Amino acid sequence: MQIGVQLLPSPLNSHLVSNRVVVVIDVLRATSVMVHALSQGAQEIIPVKTVDEAFQMAKTFPEKTALLGGERESRRIAGFDLGNSPQEYMAWKVRGKRLILTTTNGTKAFYSVSSAKEVLVGSFFNISAVAERCLELNRDLLIYPSGDEGDFSLEDTVCGGMLVDRILKKSNMAIDLTDACHSARILYQGFEDHLVEALHLSRHGKELIDRGYGDDLPYCAQIDIAEIVPAFREGVIKII
Amino acid sequence: MQIGVQLLPSPLNSHLVSNRVVVVIDVLRATSVMVHALSQGAQEIIPVKTVDEAFQMAKTFPEKTALLGGERESRRIAGFDLGNSPQEYMAWKVRGKRLILTTTNGTKAFYSVSSAKEVLVGSFFNISAVAERCLELNRDLLIYPSGDEGDFSLEDTVCGGMLVDRILKKSNMAIDLTDACHSARILYQGFEDHLVEALHLSRHGKELIDRGYGDDLPYCAQIDIAEIVPAFREGVIKII
Numbered sequence: 001m002q003i004g005v006q007l008l009p010s011p012l013n014s015h016l017v018s019n020r021v022v023v024v025i026d027v028l029r030a031t032s033v034m035v036h037a038l039s040q041g042a043q044e045i046i047p048v049k050t051v052d053e054a055f056q057m058a059k060t061f062p063e064k065t066a067l068l069g070g071e072r073e074s075r076r077i078a079g080f081d082l083g084n085s086p087q088e089y090m091a092w093k094v095r096g097k098r099l100i101l102t103t104t105n106g107t108k109a110f111y112s113v114s115s116a117k118e119v120l121v122g123s124f125f126n127i128s129a130v131a132e133r134c135l136e137l138n139r140d141l142l143i144y145p146s147g148d149e150g151d152f153s154l155e156d157t158v159c160g161g162m163l164v165d166r167i168l169k170k171s172n173m174a175i176d177l178t179d180a181c182h183s184a185r186i187l188y189q190g191f192e193d194h195l196v197e198a199l200h201l202s203r204h205g206k207e208l209i210d211r212g213y214g215d216d217l218p219y220c221a222q223i224d225i226a227e228i229v230p231a232f233r234e235g236v237i238k239i240i
Numbered sequence: 241m242q243i244g245v246q247l248l249p250s251p252l253n254s255h256l257v258s259n260r261v262v263v264v265i266d267v268l269r270a271t272s273v274m275v276h277a278l279s280q281g282a283q284e285i286i287p288v289k290t291v292d293e294a295f296q297m298a299k300t301f302p303e304k305t306a307l308l309g310g311e312r313e314s315r316r317i318a319g320f321d322l323g324n325s326p327q328e329y330m331a332w333k334v335r336g337k338r339l340i341l342t343t344t345n346g347t348k349a350f351y352s353v354s355s356a357k358e359v360l361v362g363s364f365f366n367i368s369a370v371a372e373r374c375l376e377l378n379r380d381l382l383i384y385p386s387g388d389e390g391d392f393s394l395e396d397t398v399c400g401g402m403l404v405d406r407i408l409k410k411s412n413m414a415i416d417l418t419d420a421c422h423s424a425r426i427l428y429q430g431f432e433d434h435l436v437e438a439l440h441l442s443r444h445g446k447e448l449i450d451r452g453y454g455d456d457l458p459y460c461a462q463i464d465i466a467e468i469v470p471a472f473r474e475g476v477i478k479i480i
Binding site for chain 1: 247248388391392393394397418419420422423426427429430431441442443444
């Protein structure tokens with residue numbers, strides 16, 4: 001088994017990943033929202049790239065069965081039901097619903113990795129469950145931090161490093177780590193007992209605070225509050 | 241002042257760096273060779289991309305004034321005077337000479353960053369001297385690890401993180417760090433008292449050991465053995 005970490009988000013060549021498991025991570029906040037919503041009973045999530053696409057998609061479902069969620073410049077989109085704070089995605093709002101989600105980095109990432117054998121959704125919320133599933137699947141693994149508008153993201157890479165650390169601690173197998181993978185793990189270890197500091201140090205974390213979403217940082221830094229593993233298959237994210 | 245770290249090597253857009261200082265780092269082994277050779281009295285270094293180019297370039301200089309150095313697959317190139325171990329570049333061989341150097345990652349990196357305002361040559365050997373110079377120049381800085389055949393390099397990024405750490409410790413200015421820059425610094429701090437372990441952990445370090453160049457790892461991990469700052473200007477690297 002080999003584990004790699006894609007430090008900068010970019011579309012993956014299908015020949016490189018068609019036999020691999022990919023874990024997409026966008027701690028602030030798309031994959032945290034996804035894991036949270038599904039753990040609160042949402043039926044499924046459809047990630048789309050544009051706002052127009054979201055509105056079009058919503059029209060294809062029976063009335064009141066689909067909710068529109070997501071952000072542009074961190075804020076709820078006009079005409080949408082929900083923004084991009086995980087705390088908004090509570091059972092009383094989302095149970096049984098289909099969510100159509102569009103965000104700046106996270107939802108797009110799923111289309112960059114769609115040629116992988118299996119695409120899982122990772123966050124601090126479900127880090128141990130994802131680690132277990134990766135070991136069960138027992139394939140080469142690529143961890144895909146969604147990044148910060150095409151650039152490197154500190155908080156996503158810390159979360160990726162935590163996933164590596166969890167996998168290594170749970171496994172007796174020989175696992176081959178790339179340089180990027182070693183680095184992500186060491187980066188995580190630098191924040192091990194105070195994860196929220198990584199979120200505060202990151203450019204995007206600071207931006208969320210400036211825009212009034214500071215509460216989302218400690219919320220998204222919660223570990224193992226959801227024992228679920230969502231996967232992205234044929235355009236839809238569901239618990240598998 | 242802002243400091244960034246280019247985690248993956250790629251040619252830089254001139255509009256992004258034309259006003260910046262860039263520090264190129266290839267610990268294993270091109271920039272270590274360069275700093276070592278110049279500190280041992282070599283007159284100047286001309287980095288070239290191909291072996292053919294190196295032979296052609298050598299012909300343009302008077303006989304016995306130029307030495308050919310570098311590697312392919314870590315090994316000395318047939319017909320070359322020197323390989324790519326810094327320890328080969330001692331005063332009795334290189335003093336007063338012009339070196340024409342071609343390596344897999346490091347020499348190419350200089351052409352990827354050539355549109356920068358100033359391009360400096362960094363390694364563990366001259367880390368404190370480079371940090372001082374960056375502070376004197378007082379411009380936005382981009383640290384450029386040369387990478388591992390286009391991929392992320394652990395040892396170069398650790399060295400870049402050490403440069404960030406040195407600069408921050410020497411400065412009273414407000415310095416803005418990117419997420420990648422924070423990460424490189426934290427990565428360095430993970431190896432602070434045992435730098436050579438980063439070189440042993442890296443893919444390229446292991447490859448050098450396999451190919452019989454294991455001595456180069458502790459050699460290249462030496463800190464501040466050369467108080468010089470070479471720069472790349474108009475195709476030539478010299479102490480400035």
